[in-house]
Amino acid sequence: MTSVRHIPDSRDAYLDAARACILDVGWRRTTLTEVARRAGVSRMTIYRTWPDMKTLLGDLMTREWTAVVAARPPGDDLPATVVATVRALRGNELFVRIVELDPELLLPYLLARRGRSQDLVLDLLVDRIEQGQATGEVRSGDPLAIARALVLGAHGFVLSAHTMVDDRVSEADLDTELAALVTRALAP
Template sequence: MTPIRHKDSDSDPVLDAVRDCVLAVGVRRTTLTDVARRAGVSRMTLYRRWPDVRSLVGDLMTREWIGVATGAMPERRPDRSARELIVDGLVAGVAAFRAHPLITKIVDVDPELLLPYVLDRRGASQEALLELLSDGLREGHADGSVRPAPVGLQARSLLLVVQSFTLSLRTMTDEDDPDLTSEAFLGELRTLLERTLTP
């Protein structure tokens, strides 16, 4: 995942076009020619910003994942602690990620695209999520609702937990067993987060 290159990428027609292509045929079958055609630009215009489809998809994933994460953050209210906001946001975020059509398509068709960011290195979206988590944790330390610990360690530990629930949850669910549904696991995630963060 590479850093977003332009501040206006939230409404970038090229990223919208690559999203449509990936949803239609997957990453491996998406070409720069297809993306250029959908976006109404030349291939040379794309090559000036992205050397290949994978870098283009990397920027798309960064945009989409940050959008999901920020969209899942609950509204701040004076009667809610930072810990409540973190826990609610992470549980809602996992549910939103799992329902997102792009992550579903990639997991189903091109799962190897995610492996470097699970096994080898952090990507731009993970760095952005760590920054969001770190900000929330600092607020939780300040209001006394979050157990004191090094912020970097806490943020990375939380991200490891929610990544596993996001990417691996379906390997553990059994929707025919009321104790093992997706909703039941999200409840267990909430308990894990509450207990690890409570002072």
């Protein structure tokens, strides 16, 4: 499979069409035929690129979440970067639509395996943790294990924060607590 980071422009247009379909009707009601129609190409063009909707969705989610993560400024301190990324994912239009209509699509990435986007996040976190360890700003320890623990913790803040928000605790309050958790987890 071609790396998502090297998708030709036509594939981006097809992914844009798939994104629009999913936003309109959800993943279950989106077909490769409808993606082809919206992209203005033949069904065979789409079928030659993706054998099924699951594969197309994997590439779409990887492109989408990679863009969200890449948009975080590398100069920010790590806790602020984690909170900003979590907040951006929670507000991402495609992510919100999937959670609303087809949340089961996310279960494999929570219960069975890591996805490409999660691996990208881990790579970025490991780099930042190693940099922090080199300057003494981050505690010693296996950078990969620390990064994986941070991602596991962030999952709840991305997927379930809304279940903890009410008239006593706001989403901003939870983000403040996430920053405190990350800060304490990394403190030397």
